[in-house]
Amino acid sequence: AVACNKRGGAVPAGKSGLAPWIPVVGLEIHAQISSNSKLFSGSQVQFAAPPNSLVSFFDASLPGTLPVLNRRCVEAAVMTGLALNCSINKKSLFDRKHYFYADLPAGYQITQQRVPIAVNGSLSYSLCIDNKMSQMVTKTVRIKQIQLEQDSGKSLHDDTRCQTLVDLNRAGVGLMEVVMEPDMCCGEEAAAAVRELQLILQTLGSSQAVMAEGQLRVDANVSVHHPGEPYGVRTEVKNINSIRFLAKAVDYEIQRQIEELENGGTILNETRAFDSKLGCTVPMRDKEGKQDYRFMPEPNLPPLILYDTKSLPANMNHQQVINIDWIQERLPDLPSVKREKLVEQYGILPEHSFTLLNEDGLAEFFESVVKQTQMKPKKVIGWILNDLLSYLKQHSLTVKESPVSSILLADLLNLLEKKEISSTAAKRVLAELWKGEGKTPLEIVKEQKLELLQDQKELEQICQAVIDGQENEVMAIKAGNRKVLNKLIGLVQRKTQGRSNPVLVKQLLEKKLSE
Numbered sequence: 001a002v003a004c005n006k007r008g009g010a011v012p013a014g015k016s017g018l019a020p021w022i023p024v025v026g027l028e029i030h031a032q033i034s035s036n037s038k039l040f041s042g043s044q045v046q047f048a049a050p051p052n053s054l055v056s057f058f059d060a061s062l063p064g065t066l067p068v069l070n071r072r073c074v075e076a077a078v079m080t081g082l083a084l085n086c087s088i089n090k091k092s093l094f095d096r097k098h099y100f101y102a103d104l105p106a107g108y109q110i111t112q113q114r115v116p117i118a119v120n121g122s123l124s125y126s127l128c129i130d131n132k133m134s135q136m137v138t139k140t141v142r143i144k145q146i147q148l149e150q151d152s153g154k155s156l157h158d159d160t161r162c163q164t165l166v167d168l169n170r171a172g173v174g175l176m177e178v179v180m181e182p183d184m185c186c187g188e189e190a191a192a193a194v195r196e197l198q199l200i201l202q203t204l205g206s207s208q209a210v211m212a213e214g215q216l217r218v219d220a221n222v223s224v225h226h227p228g229e230p231y232g233v234r235t236e237v238k239n240i241n242s243i244r245f246l247a248k249a250v251d252y253e254i255q256r257q258i259e260e261l262e263n264g265g266t267i268l269n270e271t272r273a274f275d276s277k278l279g280c281t282v283p284m285r286d287k288e289g290k291q292d293y294r295f296m297p298e299p300n301l302p303p304l305i306l307y308d309t310k311s312l313p314a315n316m317n318h319q320q321v322i323n324i325d326w327i328q329e330r331l332p333d334l335p336s337v338k339r340e341k342l343v344e345q346y347g348i349l350p351e352h353s354f355t356l357l358n359e360d361g362l363a364e365f366f367e368s369v370v371k372q373t374q375m376k377p378k379k380v381i382g383w384i385l386n387d388l389l390s391y392l393k394q395h396s397l398t399v400k401e402s403p404v405s406s407i408l409l410a411d412l413l414n415l416l417e418k419k420e421i422s423s424t425a426a427k428r429v430l431a432e433l434w435k436g437e438g439k440t441p442l443e444i445v446k447e448q449k450l451e452l453l454q455d456q457k458e459l460e461q462i463c464q465a466v467i468d469g470q471e472n473e474v475m476a477i478k479a480g481n482r483k484v485l486n487k488l489i490g491l492v493q494r495k496t497q498g499r500s501n502p503v504l505v506k507q508l509l510e511k512k513l514s515e
Helices: 071-083 187-204 243-262 324-329 335-346 350-358 362-372 377-394 406-417 423-433 441-447 456-468 471-478 482-495 502-514
Strands: 022-032 095-098 108-111 118-129 132-150 154-158 163-167 174-184 216-225 235-240 270-275 280-286
Touching: 022 187, 022 243, 071 118, 071 132, 071 174, 071 187, 071 324, 108 132, 118 187, 132 187, 132 350, 174 187, 187 216, 187 243, 187 335, 187 350, 216 243, 235 243, 235 280, 243 270, 243 280, 335 350, 335 362, 335 377, 350 362, 350 377, 362 377, 362 406, 377 406, 406 423, 406 441, 423 441, 456 482, 456 502, 471 482, 471 502, 482 502
Parallel strands: 235 270
Antiparallel strands: 022 174, 022 216, 095 108, 118 132, 132 174, 154 163, 216 235, 270 280
16 A cells, blocks of 8 residues: 655655665546536537437537537636636637547537636545544645636447447536646545535536546556655546545555565656456556647637626626626535534544545534524534434435434433433333334334333342342452443343433442441
8 A cells, every 4th residue: 555644745765775665646627517508509418318319400410500609607616716726717718629539529629728718726635544534634726727618528438349339418517627736746635636526516506426426537647766766657547436446546656656666667648548356457558659639729709707896897697797796605515614604613533523524414403403403512512423324324314314314313412411310221212213113112112112111119120130140249349340340230231121311220239338
């Protein structure tokens, strides 16, 4: 595995024991814009629609068709640029990037090579030190640019029939390409940066960023060099569609390059793919004969002009222009701000705020439970993260699919807080609630007779019976080993089927043992 020094840079030592290697990682991320229609046509955008059912004449590149820019896509790009601390270019240009492939009917892609819509931004992200959630470090990656461009169609290769089928549903769908500078040094950093970007996009609503549906695709540029030397030859690992695979692909590629160089080999400037089954990168095509994309200005689209409040002409129809300041004022709280508010408002640990935001809908679920229960937020968070989340992960469910609603969990925690049931009984009730049979926590408590024992005399008798049956443990406690007392408390709990209050049981046992 690649050592990733969170405080400085990654410095995995080579096998030869000579100068260490410094890995360099840069990312290009294609995010599909959340829009009802495509970037330059009125065709609908829909995942998994029947092949070639969402294709306009323009998407199929029929002669005489012209592009019409989608306002929503421009607003989404501006919003994303502002959230990533970019400068928004008030004048940006569209270009044609020529290459020939079956799923690109026009023979070119409309993109923004010369003057993109947003430049010179930054993204802060956090990651754990030595996998300890309690020790986190914040790092920053520079954003070189964000550009608007069209997606291509999809080629489906049928090897058995030796044919390729083309689906143009995706052709012309709006993309934002976010180009990150090579400021990262390992797979863990790359994964953390992309996860933070994904959360920002989802918070803004500018992209749903569901990687499983191809709405967020990552290309990783990787190279290694010795300190004080120029950057090494880089390889590009294309179309990584999972954050976990991104971390593995980058780390594998770093290690592969180090081993290749230490064995006297050279690194080719090539494009590689990550094989998730084998856990390695494999060559696709080399970049030695660099492809000439023959960039040229897009003749059918004028420059894209944006305004701010100062530059907006007085007689201009506001519906016909995009005001950068108007979008800036309406930006929602970004994930970093949300985390700070959760910590400040509820007194939870910073690492817990990361977990709450990383799971879609979990922060809202937590806040809903807190509002409906008398239990302190610090206690509620334990039930949310240790019990609710572990169950959902175990059954591959999202928060929205949880059979236990925030109301039911709040009702259960209220019973626990009022000392009507023990924590052991509460866990049993929760297990019943997972079955989704429509019963309330109180109904389950009554059905299974899980109420705390209110009869203190009965509880004293049970405690005495446990003491009488555990002579060795009693001797150990009287000799000063107080930890053994926990075993006796557990035995009382077992005899009462979790219906005794552990605090009261401890008091009774201590009293009897001191007699």
